[in-house]
Amino acid sequence: MISDKMQELVSTSSLIRAMFEEGKRLSAIYGEDNVFDFSLGNPNLEPPENIKNSIIEILNDESPNYVHGYMNNSGYEDVREAIASFLNKKHSLNLSHDNIVMTCGAAGGLNIIFKTLLNPCDEVIVFAPYFGEYNNYVENFQGNLVVVSPDLTTFEPDLTELEKKITQKTKAIIINTPNNPTGVVYSEDLIKRLSDLLEKKQQEFNTSIYLISDEPYREIVYDGVNVPCILNYYKNSLIGYSYSKSLSLPGERIGYIVANSDMDDFSDFMAALNVANRILGFVNAPSLFQRVVAKALDSEVDINLYKKNRDLLYNHLVKIGFECIKPQGAFYLFPKALIEDDVKFADEAKKFNLLIVPGSSFGCPGYFRLSYCISYDKIEKSLDAFTKLANMYLK
Amino acid sequence: MISDKMQELVSTSSLIRAMFEEGKRLSAIYGEDNVFDFSLGNPNLEPPENIKNSIIEILNDESPNYVHGYMNNSGYEDVREAIASFLNKKHSLNLSHDNIVMTCGAAGGLNIIFKTLLNPCDEVIVFAPYFGEYNNYVENFQGNLVVVSPDLTTFEPDLTELEKKITQKTKAIIINTPNNPTGVVYSEDLIKRLSDLLEKKQQEFNTSIYLISDEPYREIVYDGVNVPCILNYYKNSLIGYSYSKSLSLPGERIGYIVANSDMDDFSDFMAALNVANRILGFVNAPSLFQRVVAKALDSEVDINLYKKNRDLLYNHLVKIGFECIKPQGAFYLFPKALIEDDVKFADEAKKFNLLIVPGSSFGCPGYFRLSYCISYDKIEKSLDAFTKLANMYLK
Numbered sequence: 001m002i003s004d005k006m007q008e009l010v011s012t013s014s015l016i017r018a019m020f021e022e023g024k025r026l027s028a029i030y031g032e033d034n035v036f037d038f039s040l041g042n043p044n045l046e047p048p049e050n051i052k053n054s055i056i057e058i059l060n061d062e063s064p065n066y067v068h069g070y071m072n073n074s075g076y077e078d079v080r081e082a083i084a085s086f087l088n089k090k091h092s093l094n095l096s097h098d099n100i101v102m103t104c105g106a107a108g109g110l111n112i113i114f115k116t117l118l119n120p121c122d123e124v125i126v127f128a129p130y131f132g133e134y135n136n137y138v139e140n141f142q143g144n145l146v147v148v149s150p151d152l153t154t155f156e157p158d159l160t161e162l163e164k165k166i167t168q169k170t171k172a173i174i175i176n177t178p179n180n181p182t183g184v185v186y187s188e189d190l191i192k193r194l195s196d197l198l199e200k201k202q203q204e205f206n207t208s209i210y211l212i213s214d215e216p217y218r219e220i221v222y223d224g225v226n227v228p229c230i231l232n233y234y235k236n237s238l239i240g241y242s243y244s245k246s247l248s249l250p251g252e253r254i255g256y257i258v259a260n261s262d263m264d265d266f267s268d269f270m271a272a273l274n275v276a277n278r279i280l281g282f283v284n285a286p287s288l289f290q291r292v293v294a295k296a297l298d299s300e301v302d303i304n305l306y307k308k309n310r311d312l313l314y315n316h317l318v319k320i321g322f323e324c325i326k327p328q329g330a331f332y333l334f335p336k337a338l339i340e341d342d343v344k345f346a347d348e349a350k351k352f353n354l355l356i357v358p359g360s361s362f363g364c365p366g367y368f369r370l371s372y373c374i375s376y377d378k379i380e381k382s383l384d385a386f387t388k389l390a391n392m393y394l395k
Numbered sequence: 396m397i398s399d400k401m402q403e404l405v406s407t408s409s410l411i412r413a414m415f416e417e418g419k420r421l422s423a424i425y426g427e428d429n430v431f432d433f434s435l436g437n438p439n440l441e442p443p444e445n446i447k448n449s450i451i452e453i454l455n456d457e458s459p460n461y462v463h464g465y466m467n468n469s470g471y472e473d474v475r476e477a478i479a480s481f482l483n484k485k486h487s488l489n490l491s492h493d494n495i496v497m498t499c500g501a502a503g504g505l506n507i508i509f510k511t512l513l514n515p516c517d518e519v520i521v522f523a524p525y526f527g528e529y530n531n532y533v534e535n536f537q538g539n540l541v542v543v544s545p546d547l548t549t550f551e552p553d554l555t556e557l558e559k560k561i562t563q564k565t566k567a568i569i570i571n572t573p574n575n576p577t578g579v580v581y582s583e584d585l586i587k588r589l590s591d592l593l594e595k596k597q598q599e600f601n602t603s604i605y606l607i608s609d610e611p612y613r614e615i616v617y618d619g620v621n622v623p624c625i626l627n628y629y630k631n632s633l634i635g636y637s638y639s640k641s642l643s644l645p646g647e648r649i650g651y652i653v654a655n656s657d658m659d660d661f662s663d664f665m666a667a668l669n670v671a672n673r674i675l676g677f678v679n680a681p682s683l684f685q686r687v688v689a690k691a692l693d694s695e696v697d698i699n700l701y702k703k704n705r706d707l708l709y710n711h712l713v714k715i716g717f718e719c720i721k722p723q724g725a726f727y728l729f730p731k732a733l734i735e736d737d738v739k740f741a742d743e744a745k746k747f748n749l750l751i752v753p754g755s756s757f758g759c760p761g762y763f764r765l766s767y768c769i770s771y772d773k774i775e776k777s778l779d780a781f782t783k784l785a786n787m788y789l790k
Contacts, residue, residue, distance in 0.1 A: 001603040001659050003514045006667040013670045042465045052454050059447050068644045070437050111676035119398045136674035208396040249463045251682025264396050272401040275408045279531035281506035286681040287646025
């Protein structure tokens with residue numbers, strides 16, 4: 001008696017659960033130490049030490065009705081102001097609390113953005129490979145997801161194909177940089193060309209095309225690479241941010257949306273995000289953690305540990321014959337599978353107790369994703385299994 | 396460029412904001428002490444003292460990656476098990492963690508319930524007066540809200556009209572007890588008759604009709620009244636609960652859904668709630684506060700303070716000539732306005748610095764709502780203003 005759409009989604013999710021159960025089954029047979037789970041994006045680094053201290057400070061210093069109470073559906077004004085100032089300094093912007101809505105993580109943020117923007121059958125364009133949940137977020141509001149094929153050389157958006165796919169119905173484009181699943185950080189040059197193309201298309205169709213940058217990994221970057229801030233390049237732009245990764249707080253559901261003051265209908269847009277936050281049932285981002293992140297704007301987990309993981313795993317995979325772009329952000333590798341059928345390849349990997357996610361889940365068959373947000377020791381121990389897997393095909 | 400529906404909603408919400416701004420304007424002129432805001436359902440009682448201690452204990456005793464990390468989208472299993480045991484003892488039930496999904500408050504809970512149940516154009520029936528947000532929650536998933544007229548004598552659901560309004564398309568009925576805005580607690584007799592009617596109608600139409608009890612005020616009851624647990628009366632039943640009021644934690648967005656094991660398609664239903672929690676962007680209820688409420692199951696705010704407020708305000712209003720049912724729960728009074736036009740009456744009340752909500756907002760014109768979750772002193776100070784307001788019409 002559940003709805004038809006949910007009936008479908010429950011079937012799909014039971015496949016994911018089956019994978020998870022398989023991991024538990026393997027652990028029961030071989031011992032947890034000998035099963036190498038690269039399937040989950042659950043950060044293993046501890047939150048910075050000042051998170052705990054900040055919580056205790058807040059509980060001691062502020063009134064409990066204030067800390068745990070309702071506030072404006074967009075979030076505490078002082079928290080939004082603090083985030084605006086932080087971003088102004090970092091990216092030479094001119095934001096105030098009016099540009100910010102506190103959200104239940106980036107997932108909550110994207111849902112209220114689509115609730116705000118989409119009429120039924122509006123189109124949202126993504127670039128493969130992409131985070132599979134975008135399908136659901138857009139469908140929640142009767143939008144249609146349009147997928148641009150992957151550029152397998154750079155894993156940056158293919159602007160030639162994008163140009164062909166923009167129509168009168170295109171309401172938004174999602175980019176995700178640093179990217180899940182590739183780890184690629186989009187270059188400033190790409191952002192500029194993308195912005196120019198969108199400006200041109202807006203004029204051609206006399207529409208507004210919103211550029212949404214989903215940036216839960218913004219702080220997780222290596223080798224001194226720069227993540228360009230799209231607010232500096234394109235007027236109809238906004239960012240969905242989450243503290244899940246930068247502060248290792250994924251369960252607390254805390255993030256924000258920041259929107260460009262120069263966008264079309266800015267004040268209606270911000271008012272609508274506020275209403276959408278309320279009526280979708282978020283009401284507001286969790287109150288205590290709004291206050292916590294405002295005290296920890298300069299903090300982040302120790303990125304060097306992720307970098308060590310990346311280097312260890314990447315260097316080994318390339319050495320044994322995998323093709324893989326060297327990612328400069330996030331905590332994923334996206335190597336090419338050694339056979340065409342990535343689902344079958346992921347199945348084969350299980351024989352070596354390796355749990356990996358087929359690229360098909362990201363709209364990019366023939367590849368697979370490895371999450372290296374697990375312990376260094378575990379990765380070290382897994383290398384031999386990857387070698388054995390590779391030897392099945394490459395020797 | 397925002398969606399057509401959001402355009403409408405933004406206009407409505409700016410009316411609410413105008414009311415809020417009016418309060419600020421009056422405070423600026425007359426001083427905050429002389430403005431009597433009975434419009435908001437924001438609990439004024441402090442959370443129980445053990446909330447703070449529980450938070451600190453959890454931070455000291457448990458690993459930060461566990462406390463702030465991802466878990467099953469339905470919530471921590473041990474937390475759900477603890478809630479199930481608590482409910483089993485309280486209501487003689489036989490629940491386990493499988494019956495429970497932790498949610499972002501009751502608002503988040505209702506949204507994932509409707510996402511789970513509704514096909515486009517399915518009908519959900521409510522009883523006026525009702526919490527206006529139900530309109531939005533049902534429309535989020537293309538459902539149609541069907542309203543049963545108020546029974547102005549008892550403010551209990553009118554079952555005769557309900558019977559006529561149940562159709563082949565009826566997917567769910569919402570009850571809200573203790574009720575916002577009337578404060579009425581539905582009797583066991585009513586729940587039994589409602590259950591019998593729904594059983595009969597299910598057979599007649601060969602459908603499943605889910606009875607959803609929205610119970611954020613379940614613990615806020617007076618005079619030893621009993622709130623019957625619908626899981627004991629009707630198979631296709633579920634409860635949306637929130638700790639916002641019982642623990643004064645409305646900003647933390649923590650609650651749960653508990654569903655009857657005997658309902659149709661129970662396991663699909665629970666799996667779908669889990670998926671809906673994920674794809675609507677909640678992902679999971681905030682993690683730290685899941686663990687906090689599990690440690691505070693026996694705690695509640697000091698209800699006697701709300702009761703003192705109720706008695707003071709109710710007794711005065713009745714004495715000066717208002718007609719009002721004496722509520723046994725929640726923290727609202729719902730008196731009859733002294734003129735037919737409740738919106739105009741609320742406007743008139745402002746002349747005495749009284750901020751009240753017209754009954755029209757709850758589908759029940761001719762009445763108005765007073766939230767008495769404010770300080771006793773403030774209520775005491777407001778009594779004279781109510782007398783002056785009444786004298787305009789009754790002398």
